[in-house]
Amino acid sequence: MWHALENEIGAFLGRPYRILDRDLQEQSARRQIYRLSDGKLSLLVKIGDTELQELLKAQAFGLAELSRFGPLRTPEVVCVGATKGFSYLVMEWLNMEEPSRLGWQRLGEGLAALHQRQDQAKYGFDQDNFIGDNPQPNPWHKHWYRFFGEQRLAYQLELLAEKGQALVESEALLDCAGRLLKHHQPSPSLLHGDLWRGNVGFVDDQPVVFDPACYYGDREVDLAMTELFGRFDPDFYAAYDDDLALDEQYESRRELYNLYHLLNHANLFGGPYLAQAQQSAKRLLDLHRHQ
Template identity: 45%
Template sequence: MWHALSLHLSELLDIDFEIREKTAINGGDIHDAYCISDGGEQRFFVKINERELLPAFEAEAEGLRQLAMSGHIRVPQVHFVGPVKDNAALVLNFLPIKSLDDTQAYLLGQHLARHHRWGEQAEYGFDDDNFIGTTEQRNCWHRKWCRFFAEQRIGWQLQLAAERSLHFGNIDTITDNVKAQLVGYTPKPSLLHGDLWSGNMGLSVNGPVVFDPACYWGDREADIAMTELFGGFPQSFYNGYQAEWPLDDGYQQRKDIYNLYHVLNHVNLFGGPYLAQAEQLLIRLSLTN
């Protein structure tokens, strides 16, 4: 497989590239990741998995391309996505990443706010369905945010859970209650990263960078809410965002609804540890009755 990948990169980049060094990179729960090089300065980040997961890599590559279009946030450059022998591969430029200091976190907040303001999309959704982790993410276009989020996010995850014999209550009741809590709220559709937790951002040599997106056009608050879910971002990140584009009134009431989507997705991906968290959120939000 690695020789075949060398040939792909040589042809695409018009260079003579042969993989001489390959180092496994930890941190992912789903894919195998490596840094590859020719023994010199040419280095690439590679994700590998079974060939049947190629659509997930293709969706990730498209998400990175879409995010780059605004010109406001840095993302890795996509060099190759496709089948390699019996595997699927995604090749990006290799960016050594370290934690953000307060200054760089503030900049990331500013950059994200500018990115969220970019674009003139009139509806919520995305041209194609994609993935959140390995879970299919439905993105049918809707004019009403309350309907999009209730049906395409919460309702869809509840259906997937029910197929695994995990039941949190009547799906129609919960979905209707989500709609009721968001009805009348019409945020500007922003191109979201979609999976913005602390493991999907960092500091590169050129400044803050984000990666592993699950893009769609939606309420910017959904991105901000997720930054608070798994460990949180530095406070300076939020200061930078607020300085550039303050959040709307009611964010504190909406963020738990938005984060319920990710908790339910973790139930579907990983099971047990997230069941109680999902149940507690549903109760706290009064969505089950």
């Protein structure tokens, strides 16, 4: 495998690449992440079976879109593909460090600038991709409430139902979501799509984002997720709000948007995430059932 990967990397670099150091950084059931070095150039490589190829290609495409259209730094993709029974995504290696207040401010400013990339009239993306390991469909929609209701909430609810773990009052929840978003038609912004702390790093106080699940949608989706698994630093929110203030109704939609990620985690990991998703759905129904 490693010899085949050396050949793939070398073909893209235009010079031989011989792996002298190989350090395992992270491992799961489906993939491994390594830091590779030939003594001159360090690279990060994600490796999995051939079934992971589409996911890795989607990540590479999302990184390219963020790099092309946005002010936030992303790891440069060296190559992506499959060979000899495995798939791979090779990127530049970046030495991440803890940020100062300046780093968080720059992240807020950069995300606000990214969200002002509003060159699409519809919601969706040029290709389907993945949120975690689950597929994320992105067909273009004219109306935001239909896109989010059908391609985000309904899709995840159907995955749960197929596993025999249907959420209580799923239909009522979808109806509630439709009414909550019916008259909310924000300009479609380019989104990172999976913006939690684990997908953000800093190099010399310059923010770096990775592992995207990009699409064009309501910018509040990205902001909501930064609050789901522990809020970002206050300087991030202050800088974002200075450049692109949030709508005063944002908080009324935040739980709905984060329910998508709770449902996704319930589908991926089950356990407490399923209970959290059910609790979130109940809160939404209690608040908005009769509105």
